[in-house]
Amino acid sequence: MKKRWLVTLMVMTLVLSLTVPSAAFFGFGDDDEDEPTKITYWTTQVESSRLEVIKGLAKKFTEETGIEVKVVPVEENDFSTKLSAAQAGNKLPQVMEMGVQKILRLGNAGLLDIEAAGDVINSYGRDDFYQGPLEMTQVANGDGNYAVPFHGWVQGIWYREDWFEEAGLEAPTNWENILKAAKHFHKPDQKQYGIIFGTKKDAYARQTFTQFALSNDARVFNEEGELVYNSPEMLETYKYLKDLANYTQPGPETWRDGRNLFLNDQVAMMFYSTYIMSDLVGENMVEKTGFASKMEHSSAATFGQVVGLSITSTNSDAKEEAAKKFVKFLHDKKNYIEFLHMAPGGMNPVRKSIAQSKEYKDNKTISVYGDKATEIASGLDNIGKFGFVGGKVFPKMGDIGARYVIGDSINQMTERDWEAQKALDYATNKMKEIVNE
């Protein structure tokens, strides 16, 4: 009798020991899930120096509130894939710092807490936020926001003002000037190149492409939400870029090549966001460098990104409260400025009171740029994007972005020497598939 119980006990222990760890592995028994005082925060700030600051802020938050924050850095190009894996595993983080396209995609799928975001925005006063970032994060029917705008950057061509002056060339603010300067400075035998823009299958290619396309009034969607990618204006943009790609470094390139070459005096122009500002200060290149944030062809276009803090919908009120508290904490003046100063000039405030405050301007990089810095920040108000037309929002653009359709077609055109029309058709067909899903 005794022996039988012993055996039963042994079997039970064995079964338990086998199923419990696997349950945790498959996500059933994770203690994080029900712990109200523990939240997870995903950030695209992966540089270790920035992570230090963010972890410091998270620690301060824990000391103040007793709520633990797990900071998870996620590389920008991996964000979409990690996100869908987290969704599938029911392990979405409570707070995410991400670009507006991703916010719209998740918001549209009903995963974000609109009410919580609204509460945080209202607690700091809706009027204090710049209008542009608020519009970009708003719900498709205009009723509320999917996330709380947090910071933003502006993209443009950073160019060697000293070289341009010496050569008697005009600033690269329109298509003709850009091409002329690219030809002039392209000396591959001396390892000096004309320009760097995105020709890889990645987000950077879409970002640099957008500015060219918008300056030629070429769009992905029209106001009715119809796909109008295959337009004469878009074809003209592709043709122009195919020509321009003759004056870049060999092979496809991305932002990393642009930054390395520019800081190494090996390229005359490159597309980059305002994040380059602190590097330029560090390399004593501020005086030699010009910034053309606006591009003109048939119209003027500015491109940039607004990043927001989203709060994930959850059944747990306690978790929601904790997430809200954390987002509010990050927007609190002192913490907010500490956060923005991680990448001075790169991350621009989305609230007027912060942009104008003495504490924000009290920074080496921002003071070097002086009024230019405030001007750049206000540029956030006129950012043009494919997913937003005439105040309307087209979340399908988020899916197109996640699959790097545009970057893929540019890459095929410049690296496999496809005709512009072929590359355009290729992208259009892929977009049609996505839109019809």
Added chain:
Amino acid sequence: MGAESKTDELPFFKSLFNPETKSQKEARLGYFLIFPTVALVTGVILYPILYNLWLSLTKVSLGPSQGGEFVGLANYIDVVSDPQFWGAMGTTLIYTVTTVAGATLLGLAVALLLNREFIGRALARGVVLLPYVVPIISIVFAWKYLFNPVFGMANFVLVDVLHLLENPVNWVESPQYALWMAIFFEIWRAFPFAFLMIIAKLQSIPKTYYEAAEIDGANWWQKTLKITLPQLKFVIASLALLRWIWNFNKFSEVYLLSKQVNVVSVYAYEKAFSAYQHGQGAAISATLFLILISFVLLYVKKVLKW
């Protein structure tokens, strides 16, 4: 006792818990002994495979609370009618055939070379293993830098020192060269494994065979051809099989090195996680599994003759 009334209803459990004969007792012991293995195999192998097969028959929705929608074989039809899938399959075949042949032959050559006596042999053998034991991510970055078009050493040597090329080439990211770079990289990374297995076998070949051959007047080439290679046959055949299975499904080395090499595993990954077609991703891996298992069975029967 409560437990007894329950086991009464189940004759199998009754015999398990109340053994009557010796053979029943032994059977009971047997079940208990294999239980951990069965549970482990079920949990970590069988369950994921069955779950994957189920996924491949559904349209998986993104929201975790909504279940999938059963679509039958639609995912499989989508996959086999997609020319990109066949393109990726072709790339995978080129990648697998060349890397299996390359890594095995290089491993064999190095093993034959290092099987001789010379000073520093132990050190040389250790150094050969390096590519295999270094963490993948660090060597990928080293290679990317080595072959960078502007700052890389490879282009510097080819263009500026030897003047073999007129302009530097972006070896890793250009679509024309990326596949060959990935193959080159994989051969370099995987050959030490082949080397290790082959040299282990080499050392177990009895010296007397060679002595007998020498008496008959055989030279080095004849000894290699008539003794060494036949002795190595099964090691090499098994190695090639293992490497084939690994490289047919290879993801990390390829994906980390270059975004331009679209092998089937990368294609499946992008389908599942950037295009959010988890069902199709599952269908691709199930198809891959079928192709691979038929190859393995054929190979085992024809080449290994098990």
